[in-house]
Amino acid sequence: MFRYRLAAMLAVLAACLAPVKTAWAILEVDITRGYMEPLPIAVPDFVFMADAQTDVGPLSVVGRDIAGVISADLNRSGLFRAISREAFIRPLSASEVRPDLRIWKAVGAQALVAGRMEQLSDGSLAVEFRLWDVLGETQMTGMRYTLPPRNWRRVAHIIADAVYKRLTGEDGYFDSRVVFISETGLKTQRIKRLTIMDQDGANVKYLTNGRDLVLTPRFSPSQQEITYFAYYNDRPRVYLYNLESGKHEVLGDFPNMTFAPRFTPDGNGVIFSQAISGNSDIYEMDLRTRRVRRLTDDPGIDTSPSYAPDGRQIVFNSDRGGSQQLYVMDRYGRNVDRISFGRGRYGTPVWSPRGDLIA
Incomplete structure (x- = not known):
């Protein structure tokens, strides 16, 4: 299952936001275990930093949509459980730079994504978020983005990637x-x-x-x-x-x-x-x-090549041994080794992004 552990003396400076204090206790997600208990995370609707005279019009629903996409992304990863908005005690306030983390602890959240938006004079949309460790009561990271309003969905994926990376240490894949x-x-x-x-x-x-x-x-x-x-x-x-x-x-x-x-x-x-x-x-x-x-010059059928992420080796399938099997060679076409020996046919191999597996 997850281990939610404290890493001493680790600080993250929030880009494009006001400086934050050093975080001495940081929430992390350990994804090295076989069984994982999803981390409960709250993603309330992003709120507008707008005064009473500002009419955001159709953009009024964007804050809810952005939060919904972030929650769905994190849920699909299997590593997080986005808490239902119906469980929230109250929504975020546009004036809150530091949210009352006791409220979010009460609904069972261990992490909180708090977001605000602003419509700029040129019509573009500024979106910022802060990730909070609810139990440690510290800000973990934060970012601010400026974009055309039509790109709200993409910035939601980008924020989900940032949250995923900060909590797991692995690159996110939602903005893909x-x-x-x-x-x-x-x-x-x-x-x-x-x-x-x-x-x-x-x-x-x-x-x-x-x-x-x-x-x-x-x-x-x-x-x-x-x-x-x-x-x-x-x-x-x-x-x-x-x-x-x-x-x-x-x-x-x-x-x-x-x-x-x-x-x-x-x-x-x-x-x-x-x-x-x-x-x-x-x-x-x-x-x-x-x-x-x-790269190859063999009477057999050599096809479906795929490079290793570091570019040093190539996996491919070939029937040079009498049946369709997988082989690995270096980038120059030399040092060919067969890596599959089972029954049936092996085809269309692809290297994993980490380089440790071949599918």
């Missing part, structure tokens, strides 16, 4: 997106489209029209580009899509089929498979110079 292939239409007329959405399922956007088959999309490390496999004009090839410009481009003018692409860890290259005369091998293209290097 998912790229996938969506299928729609009748059973006999299904179409596949390249699609992205926020990690919580919001803001779904189609990137292709469904007229051509698209498969295996992968984000770049910056999440600004996507590489994928498509049958455009009946030619099976790897493509790149830039999310900012909306531009699609083919990855090199190869005469043969290219497929199974992934970005390199630094985002400067794409590793993929190319089929020549019925044999598939693994190649890598440097996106800056467009130079291509061949």
